[in-house]
Amino acid sequence: MTSSQRRHGLVPIYGKIALFFGISALCGVLVAGFFLPWASTGATMAQGGNQILEENPAELEDASIGVPSRILASDGTEIATFYAENRQPVEINEIAEDLQHAVVAIEDERFYEHNGTDLRGIARAAASNLTSDTTQGASTITHQYVSQLILNADQLAGEDDLAMSGSTTVADRLNEARIAVDLEEEMSKDEILAGYLNIVLLGGRNYGVEAASQYLWGIPASELNLAQSALLAGLIQNPNGLNPEENPEGALERRDAVLEAMVRNDYITEAERDEASAQDLDLDIHQRSSGCQSAAFGPYVCDYVVRSIQGDEAFGDSVEEREALLNRGGLEITTTLDATLQQEADAEVARTVPADDPSGAGASLVTVQPGTGNIMAMAQNTTYSTADEAGATTLNFNVDQNMGGGNGFQAGSTLKPFVAAAWIDAGNSMTDTVDASRDEYEQGATFDAQCQPGGEVAIPDEDGWNISNAIEDMNKEMTVDYGLYWSINTSTVATLAELDVCDVTELTTDLGIHRADDGEPLNPANPSFVLGAEEVSPLTQASAFAAFAADGTYCRPRILSDVTDAAGNNYEVPAEDCTEAVDPDTVAQLNETLGLIASERVAEGEASFPMAGKTGTNNNESSTWFIGYTSGLATASWVGSYTELSSLAGVPINGTAHEDFWGSTLAAPQWLNYMNAVGEDHPTEEFTTPEESDFDDVDDLDRYDLDHDGSE
Missing domain, CATH: 3.40.710.10 (DD-peptidase/beta-lactamase superfamily)
Known part of the structure; x- marks a missing residue:
């Protein structure tokens, strides 16, 4: 079973009988849980989730979401971005209403009625999966959100070899369902929906609707039209399999299914559905770069900053923890760098010796501020790259060996x-x-x-x-x-x-x-x-x-x-x-x-x-x-x-x-x-x-x- 199948309750036809018994058992335990919420079995299985909830009550939606980090010059100019997950968190009022409706319609149409676990939805999914050739998931948006939060928390702790769903067993599912009920008491529906829309994978390394919207069309999530909203909502089911760049036909088919669900739930009219269905994808890809090789300027400064973070215990007990923080912690790293000085230094070393000059000579400039030690510029004439080509190197001429330089x-x-x-x-x-x-x-x-x-x-x-x-x-x-x-x-x-x-x-x-x-x-x-x-x-x-x-x-x-x-x-x-x-x-x-x-x-x-x-x-x-x-x-x-x-x-x-x-x-x-x-x-x-x-x-x-x- 793939991680996507686990996440969305999708299993092969031959597993439907087993699914029925599994869900029946789950229903029984959940019903018992509503009457005896602190029963020993449930408490044991929910222990890890409860710890997360207790440590991060109302703020759970932000605690473990991987957010890109940025390295900035002293004036706030962005030098480079780092991320394991390209994500740009936004508030609910920064997400198009059509997109909110589309996700609820296709993922959890009773979202505004249940308390985190939808027994009616579970029963409906079980019956549907037994009587049709398609499979239907039973997880609520809240449940899926909890699953992703736990996964992100584990990844931040360095446990990256986990299933994409964050859970693989009935015990895990019970744990998540339990937390989902608790979470509904801590957060409003809008907060949960916003959190969910900021955390879901939507293809490649794009997580959350803002990053996906910027990537696919170069616009904020607040400006998505109906057709675009339905397309994004449809990607949640299989974000990479339905990637509109690689599988436009599948993405369009899924988009139209979302539009149909929106009609069924009275979010749009049939005329609006027809108009949206007639639209093309109209993709306008905007790749968000990551790492020093994609730095806007000063790549060797960027490298020096990264090594400074990696070598400083203030950012974690190990290099692995510090790297995880850099890639997922949403760090805003303001440096002492002067953007104007850096850009002039970059230009001057290139004028002195072009990167691909046949001489193979190097040229560098590094500036510090007297009286403070602040590094203001760090430039060299080479291209920051591991490629085997003239003038390309990641060796930093300006610094010591332990910071990415050579022997001096x-x-x-x-x-x-x-x-x-x-x-x-x-x-x-x-x-x-x-x-x-x-x-x-x-x-x-x-x-x-x-x-x-x-x-x-x-x-x-x-x-x-x-x-x-x-x-x-x-x-x-x-x-x-x-x-x-x-x-x-x-x-x-x-x-x-x-x-x-x-x-x-x-x-x-x-x-x-x-x-x-x-x-x-x-x-x-x-x-x-x-x-x-x-x-x-x-x-x-x-x-x-x-x-x-x-x-x-x-x-x-x-x-x-x-x-x-x-x-x-x-x-x-x-x-x-x-x-x-x-x-x-x-x-x-x-x-x-x-x-x-x-x-x-x-x-x-x-x-x-x-x-x-x-x-x-x-x-x-x-x-x-x-x-x-x-x-x-x-x-x-x-x-x-x-x-x-x-x-x-x-x-x-x-x-x-x-x-x-x-x-x-x-x-x-x-x-x-x-x-x-x-x-x-x-x-x-x-x-x-x-x-x-x-x-x-x-x-x-x-x-x-x-x-x-x-x-x-």
Whole structure:
């Protein structure tokens, strides 16, 4: 027997005698139940249903209905929808009266007369099934509603391998009939009918009349005409077998049977029936998408949100429970995402490197808000898809491995500002001179590291540590700020050599910098991390640099701002989590140099507002960066290879090959274009200046040799 047959009392002809005896027995027990409603047998069989009823009295109609969840941008713009059951609950006054009448006429014509269980209907169905070649169900609308409510409650609890009817035995049916009687005392007929019309399956994954109406004709259930109402009412009997897309003849035949029942019950006239019967289906299919692959925009943000829900115990004790809540709980997930920023970021990465570009290069932008950690945008140039085609991937470039990313990307020179910050914290000045002439540290050469055994770390490589600069003639003495401005490797290592390595890693840890693959902090035992040898994620980078925009305050990145479910329950989401990670005066000094990098080297002296940042390129030119910020936005811009991790120097990207592939080649222009489009819609205040600035006069900028032919 199929689930549809169970649901509607439909059984093969050879089972009619058995059905007669079964229904006769059921009638006897039910009659006894009316006189002895709390008899031990009935009470035992109804125990589960009574528990549901006791826990959810008058609100039972809403408690277990699977409702789609929505992910929203901060302004309420819908990003994506998730559902196991496409359902859009509506009130009874939002359902066409013709549809209400049609369902009552075909499913339970004595609905407004019985108390939940219709003995007359049971007897009539039994007699009809014995004397005809058709079968007739005896369940009332209330009984069917209870059956579906119990099924939905079990599905929400993770018990998905149940019969579609929610019951399979006489004991189950007695249980449901008992609850149906109780439910009629708790709810009005209109409430029961509305609940039923919101819960029934009407084909595919469309549950409830509103979702079905929107799917089949693109109109609300309140606007259904008579013919459409009769068609929907007819689908209840066999929603997939009578699917009007697949079986239009069967759907029309069933529709006409519903119209005939409406005439018989005096809901419509014969003339109205004839007019409705003459109408075609006139379907206008409107598919409601589900999941991140169907996101209206920002699919990788969507993926990040889903993983945030799946990994948070606030949404359930297990991943399975959290996924069930997402697909059935009617969650309204409001994120920190700025829809305008996201759409501009999506457009900019696509302009930089089209998804199907033959180079196979990746491009990404991720923006966080200084002072809050709110993720405002998260974009990349690929198509969010599992398809095996160029430019398609579900790998999220911007995040750590445990959140859907890969191993991260080598940070290159974007880690150099943290060495400079540690230098200032140690009581030094950005105008102090270091000897950047040394480009080789032999095996065994040591650096102070008080957090390591013996208080130092040694170069382990047999060939030592050989350091090269991208710009010629830079192996010389220079100020720390000059070395940072021109991104001189030997200057950074010379600065580190006069510090304690652990002071640098302590600072980077305070700023949330960690490896993307395992979440571990940067390892002071490997001093090469200062030149970006470790792999980090763009989100980690943007969050760390945001502290420079917020006078040293670091905030953990967050994406969820508010989550409620269909019942109005609020879920606890991570609050803003901010700490002072860097001394404000250190940041003020550092921002002078980083500000010049952005305004002079990236914006080429034409910055529209105060900006700061740092370029970065790894050794083989496969990972390039610009991490930049204003007082209102901090954004990591990344362009590189994400598959073979091979050099992009000389590779045509978006039609142009670049002999050298630096952070200034595409990552920095991508950031600048994006910020020029959105920056002034957010705070662009001047950065805090040091109490004693090294730049008392604009002529002092000459020491940077701004006309130098630099590289990255």
